[in-house]
Amino acid sequence: MAKDRDLPERTSALEWAVALLGAAIIAGTVGFMIRHGLTHPATAPDVVVSPGMPRQVSGGYLVEFTAFNRGNTTAASLTIKGSLTDGNRIIETSEVTLDYLPQRASRTGGLFFQNDPAQHDLSAEAGGYVAP
Amino acid sequence: MTAATSTDLQHSVPDTRKFCAGLGRAFAGALLFSLPMLMTMEMWWLGFTLEPWRISVMLLAMLPLLMGLSRFGGFRRTDRFRDDLADVLVSVLVAAVASTVILFLFSVITTDMPSRQVVGKIAMQMFPASIGAMLARSQMGDTSESDREESEPSYLGELFLMGAGALYLSLNVAPTEEMVLIAFKMSVWQEIGLLVLSLTLMHALVYSVGFRGGTARGGRSFIHVFGRFTCVGYVIVALVSLTVLWLFGRTGASSTEEVLSTVIVLSFPGAIGGAVARLVL
Structure with missing residues (x-):
């Protein structure tokens, strides 16, 4: 046995089966990445912010939102700005920064206001981002 | 079959x-x-x-x-x-x-x-x-020492192991923001100092662990080991660092100086990893 171990070993059928799975994984991953790269040309981040219903919380109001990036590039340090307006008059603004909003992904967050958003016009949109 | x-x-x-x-x-x-x-x-x-x-x-x-x-x-x-x-x-x-x-x-x-x-x-x-x-x-x-003895790698194999050792240590830190941040903080003189320290440490380690028990070094002179292993080794370590930085998209829009100083920073752990490759790999 000791002598046996000094010799280079052959590959068993079982190991080939496991190896084949490994080959499938690497081929699949590379294939997926290349296909994704070809079918999703890098387009600038395109962020859609959808605010939810305002809720009363201790010391003010909370508007939860979902930000979705329709573009094919990640937006880093993305700011989401919410504002309450009455016609041309700005009542209150609130801002939050998302570390990352990956391509075709969504993140949720919340904006706090002192005034009741239900009494004013509420808008929420993306402010700006940096390329990662 | x-x-x-x-x-x-x-x-x-x-x-x-x-x-x-x-x-x-x-x-x-x-x-x-x-x-x-x-x-x-x-x-x-x-x-x-x-x-x-x-x-x-x-x-x-x-x-x-x-x-x-x-x-x-x-x-x-x-x-x-x-x-x-x-x-x-x-x-x-x-x-x-x-x-x-x-x-x-x-x-x-x-x-x-x-x-x-x-x-x-x-x-x-x-x-x-x-x-x-x-x-x-x-x-x-369960690899015994004698097993390793038999697979004494050639010079090119030795260099390959150095590169792998460099990768082994530098991969841990390469993706972090700190690499770029450290490079920003350092002055040119500090960068040169780090390069000299990397080479010195690398040489000392190659000298002490690169050759088993120091015996195989035999008649090889300082210049021989320094030139053949330390200097060439450092170049490989630096190339590994550069490749990793490029793969991780850290070289993109940066100036040559910026990339160079980040390579020097990343090559510091890389040099140690490369020099002790024989121990860790």
């Missing part, structure tokens, strides 16, 4: 139990090496910020690297291309399974994430994890 049944004196018979033990060891090695990266958020982010072609290049470049490691370490003694290839593919599978399970438990990947993000995050981790899986045998395996 039936031909293998006829007595083959050149190769030992594969043993299923040994293979399963090797698999277990590979999982342990994958985790040991890649856990720091599985727990690094920059590594997760790279999964979706890196361009798909860059991730593909990384995965494909990983294969020849693993082939080399399989020859010098790996699960078992191999001397044929296809046996090495089998080992490489097994370690890829182990890496993929280990990274997927851990990332899922960490909730870094979830079922409602876009597939591009999930695949990207796993692919990033497959790189370090498969190296760890491949190194498992030499790190915690």
Whole structure:
């Protein structure tokens, strides 16, 4: 046995089966990445912010939102700005920064206001981002 | 394959139990090496910020690297291309399974994430994890000292091991913001100082551990070791650092000076890893 171990070993059928799975994984991953790269040309981040219903919380109001990036590039340090307006008059603004909003992904967050958003016009949109 | 049944004196018979033990060891090695990266958020982010072609290049470049490691370490003694290839593919599978399970438990990947993000995050981790899986045998395996003695690598093999050792240490820190930050903070003189320190440490380590017990160094002079191993070794370490920085998209829009100073910073751990490659690999 000791002598046996000094010799280079052959590959068993079982190991080939496991190896084949490994080959499938690497081929699949590379294939997926290349296909994704070809079918999703890098387009600038395109962020859609959808605010939810305002809720009363201790010391003010909370508007939860979902930000979705329709573009094919990640937006880093993305700011989401919410504002309450009455016609041309700005009542209150609130801002939050998302570390990352990956391509075709969504993140949720919340904006706090002192005034009741239900009494004013509420808008929420993306402010700006940096390329990662 | 039936031909293998006829007595083959050149190769030992594969043993299923040994293979399963090797698999277990590979999982342990994958985790040991890649856990720091599985727990690094920059590594997760790279999964979706890196361009798909860059991730593909990384995965494909990983294969020849693993082939080399399989020859010098790996699960078992191999001397044929296809046996090495089998080992490489097994370690890829182990890496993929280990990274997927851990990332899922960490909730870094979830079922409602876009597939591009999930695949990207796993692919990033497959790189370090498969190296760890491949190194498992030499790190915690039953390889006896005499076994290693026999596989004395050539000069080129020695340099390959240095590069792998550099990768081993620098991969842990390469994806972090700190690399670039440290490079920003350093003045030119501090960079030169770090380069000199890297070379000095590398030479001292190559001198003391590169040659077993210092005996094999024999009549080789200071200049000989310094030129052939330390200097060439450092160049390889620097090239490894540059490649890793490029793969991780850290060289993109930076100026040459910026890239150069980041390479010097990353080559510091790389130089130590390269010099002690004989110990860790």
